[in-house]
Structure formats: C-alpha cells, structure tokens
C-alpha cells in the first residue's frame with residue numbers, strides 16, 4: 141500500500157517529468173542581466189506538509205532569488221507594524237496591467253492598485269523604512285524570513301541586487317512618480333536599495349515552501365503551531381495573493397490552479413493550500429504576464445491530481 145507521502149512524491153515526480161518534456165518553456169527575464177543567464181530547462185517543486193516534512197522533485201534544491209515573492213514577506217512585516225494605515229497609501233484591487241506599469245499610477249494619483257505590483261511593493265518597503273534605517277530594515281526582513289523558514293542561512297544575492305540596481309530604470313521611474321505624488325517618504329535611492337535587496341533574497345524551493353507555511357497554516361509554522369503572523373493577517377495576505385498575486389494573469393491562475401499564490405520574475409511561485417500544504421515551484425521561463433510558464437503547469441498538475449484548491 142502506498143502511503144499518502146509516497147503518492148504525493150510520485151505526483152511531484154510526474155509533474156517534473158511533464159515539465160521537462162514540455163517544448164514551450166516561456167522566456168527568461170531579460171531586463172535584469174543576472175536573471176537572463178538562467179536555464180529555462182530547469183524545473184523544481186517542493187511541498188511542505190502539515191507535519192513539517194518537506195518533499196520535492198527536480199531542481200528543488202537549487203537556490204534562486206525570490207524576486208516579487210519577497211513582496212508577501214514585506215507586506216506581512218509592514219501590516220504587523222503599520223496595520224490598516226498602510227491602506228491609505230496602497231489599494232487592494234487587481235491591477236489588470238503589467239507588474240511594472242506606470243500608466244495606472246498616473247491615472248490614480250500615485251496610489252498603487254495593490255502591494256504586489258512594483259509600485260505598491262515600493263510603497264510597502266518605504267513604509268517599513270519609517271521605523272528603520274535601510275540597513276536595519278533589510279536585517280529585519282532577512283531575520284523575519286529566516287524565522288519563518290527556520291533557517292538562518294538564508295541570504296541576499298548581492299550580485300543580483302546590484303544587477304537590478306544598475307538597470308532598474310522602470311522602478312526608479314515608478315519611485316520618482318510616487319515621490320512626486322507625495323507617496324514616497326524616503327529618498328528614492330534608500331527605498332529602492334532595500335527593495336532590490338529584498339527581491340534578491342535567495343532560497344531553493346524547499347526553503348521557500350517552508351517560508352510560506354504561515355499562509356497555509358493560519359499564521360503558524362505547522363506542527364508546533366508557533367504563531368508567526370496573526371491569523372487574520374495571514375488570511376488577508378492570502379486573499380490579496382489570490383486576487384493580485386499573478387498580476388494580469390491572476391484570473392487565469394485562479395481558474396487553472398485555484399490557490400492563493402505569488403510569482404516572481406526568477407520563475408518561482410509560492411502557493412498555499414489552506415490547512416494542508418505550502419508549495420514552491422521554480423522554472424525560469426515566463427509567460428507574457430511575467431509568471432513562470434512551466435511553474436504554473438506543474439502547480440496545475442499537482443493541484444488537480446491532489447484535488448487541492450480553495451474552491452472545493
């Protein structure tokens with residue numbers, strides 16, 4: 141008789157096999173030179189279960205920068221200190237536009253649609269800087285993620301942060317626009333310095349799935365039930381992930397996968413199955429919305445086979 145865990149392992153292996161066989165792989169992010177070097181053939185998946193076990197398949201132990209998935213962690217931190225005051229500066233609605241769009245920001249007077257588009261995440265980082273100097277803020281973000289993961293080896297890849305800093309004209313444009321509307325309180329260079337570094341937090345799929353446990357287990361880390369984020373805050377963050385976590389692909393992702401999730405341009409995705417598991421996938425090729433093409437396929441396969449969805 142196959143145990144549940146063996147069954148899940150077999151499904152993860154199949155998901156990676158299908159992923160490897162797929163000819164359409166998407167396009168790696170080119171606008172950050174360090175990310176342009178990624179190999180689109182790579183594919184990995186890891187699942188952390190309620191009992192604390194992490195199992196994986198494919199390239200699940202290869203570290204990558206988490207990019208926009210960091211926005212989930214900074215939102216959790218920021219809501220912890222600022223509470224609902226944050227919502228005076230950022231909305232909670234899907235954007236229906238690209239993650240780095242400037243158009244909407246102008247139409248809506250410098251109030252970004254949600255905390256997961258770049259402009260919104262820049263405001264969240266700026267809000268964290270209200271209580272910390274840039275270096276302290278980064279230390280706080282790293283320690284928070286290390287605490288969630290239970291792994292103090294998690295680090296920032298300085299090369300990727302630097303690569304983005306050198307080429308980040310769009311983010312600079314967004315930050316200056318926010319400043320012109322009075323919605324950026326710190327110098328652009330300070331806020332973006334922290335933002336680029338948080339995006340360069342480096343984890344493999346196993347670590348990322350562990351970092352996401354609080355989203356699946358009502359703010360706790362699973363078996364020992366240590367409360368890291370209040371239940372209400374975890375639930376609200378998951379709601380924004382479901383509606384905004386994949387930018388203009390959020391509707392399609394909800395249709396195909398049916399879980400709160402957040403993507404990053406490195407090709408990683410973090411997804412939460414409430415009460416059951418936290419999942420991280422990685423494959424660097426992106427679709428036209430900047431979400432991992434193969435990563436979404438792997439999640440679709442596993443969630444269908446396991447019947448994991450928030451809609452059942």
Ligand SMILES: NC(=O)CC[C@H](N)C(=O)O
Nearest residue numbers: 207208239258339404405
């Ligand atoms: N979607 C993403 O992952 C974007 C993050 C990236 N660091 C950027 O600001 O462009």
